[in-house]
Structures are given as structure tokens and as C-alpha cells.
Amino acid sequence: MPPNPATYDTASESTAGPGTLDGMKWLWTPAWIARHVAMVVLVAGFLGLGWWQVTRAAGGNSLSFGYAIEWPVFAGFVVFVWWREVRHARRGPREEHPSPPSSAAAGPEPAAATPAVRRPVRVTRVPAAPVAGAEDGELADYNRYLSWLNANPGASPGDYPG
Template identity: 45%
Template sequence: MRRFFTPRWVLGHTLALAGVAVCLFAGRWQYQRATAGNVLSWAYTVQWPLFALFVVFLWVRAIRDARGGSTPRAAPQPLRPPLRPPVSRAPAAPAVSDEDDPELAQYNRMLAWLAADPDRRPSDFPG
């Protein structure tokens, strides 16, 4: 409990209380304007106290987080087994001979060379 009385926390307590006081004061001011005939101020009369409650909510949450929060919840169990990578069922490409298209055959040899040695670049291909 002593850690909440350090200068930083005391400043935080003071700012939270000041925030609540300002919101409640603004709500009272809007109520006075609303009773004087300003119809729009009725909405602000309700809104400012809600802001004060929000300040309190955030400050309580900050204190709870600093204390360690609530007990940790268990991780949810998976509902289904992990997915396996899909099996490729694509038909094999037909073999292309050098007589059909020599440029394509050279390109395929370069691709095979790159697949065998992934650290190399296409410009390093000896063919």
C-alpha cells in the first residue's frame, strides 16, 4: 500500500480527484443553464457526470493493474486439432525436351539450379 503514496501516485490521485471535481462542476453548470432555458444543456447535464464516472473507472483500473490485477485466466483450449499444410494435388507438368523449346529448357535448368542453391542469384547461373 505504501507504493501508492509515492510522489508520482500522489500526483495521479490529485489529478484524478481534480478530473472528477471538474466534471461534476461542469455538470452542475450545465444543469443551471438547462433550467434557465437552454435545451441542449440537458444532454450535457447527463454527460458530464458520466465523464466523472469514467475518470473513476480508469483510475481504479490503473490501481488494480499496478497491484497485479486479477487472477490470470487460463488460456482457452483449441476447439480442433491444428491444421496440416495442404497436400499439393496438382498434376505434374509435362516434360519438355530440348528439341521442343531450347529457351524453355534452359530456363527450367536455371530454375532447378536456383532451387538447389537458394543463396545464388539468377545472374550467377553458369549456363
């Protein structure tokens, strides 16, 4: 009976046939060996710290009961992330499905796609020219205050004479 194509995963199969380890050789590259070692070290360390907290909790430290639960949760999270990365790498890059051909009336497609991140546009700002004879009194006082603060860098705002 052939497998159901909707649920059948052929990523681990190779030309040598199903059930062989030939499809898993990519797990033994230097980068993956480092990931495996890091996972084992972290899980062992987190479980060891959890056991240490259990012994402290048994000795009367009530706060250690929470930590005794927390460290194994951290170890489980490391295993989860490692397993997810293995599955993600095993699937390989996703194939994008080509869009259906458009009609000739739709026009030509653009030559290059719009980039996802655009460079910022630098714009020089020119201060607005004040209208002749219509200067705001409060604005003029505030500008004098700011220029006094700029001229007296060590002074506090309470020292302003105006």
C-alpha cells in the same frame, strides 16, 4: 476456515498481517500522488461542469440537458480508469509460466527470441529495361506528358500542347 485459493487475493497483505496498510505504501509515491490529485481535480471539475449545465438547462437552454448528463459520465470514466490502474499496479507484473520441458528429439531452442518489431529492409529498385522494339505508344505519350509537366512547373495540365 482458510480462504478459497482460487478467489483469494493476497496482493494487499504484507508480513505485518492482513488488514494493515503496510501493503499500500506504494500508493503514496510521487507518481501515484500526482495520479490521485489529477483524478480528484478532474472528477470535481467534471461534476462542477455538470452542475453548471443543470443550472443552464433549468434556465431554458434545452441543449444543456444533454451536457448535464455527459459531464458526470466523463467523471465516472476518470474514476473507472483510475481504479483500473490501481488494480493493475496492485497485481504487479504477470509471471510467465515456463513451458514444459521438450523432448531431446525436438532439437535445441533458438538462442534469442524473434523480435516483435522488425526493422524495415531497404531495397534499391532498378527500373525494368524495356524490351527492344516493343515500346508502348500510350506509355511513351504519357511519359512525354509527365516530362513536359516537370519542365513547366507553373503550367496547368490543360496547357499541354500535345
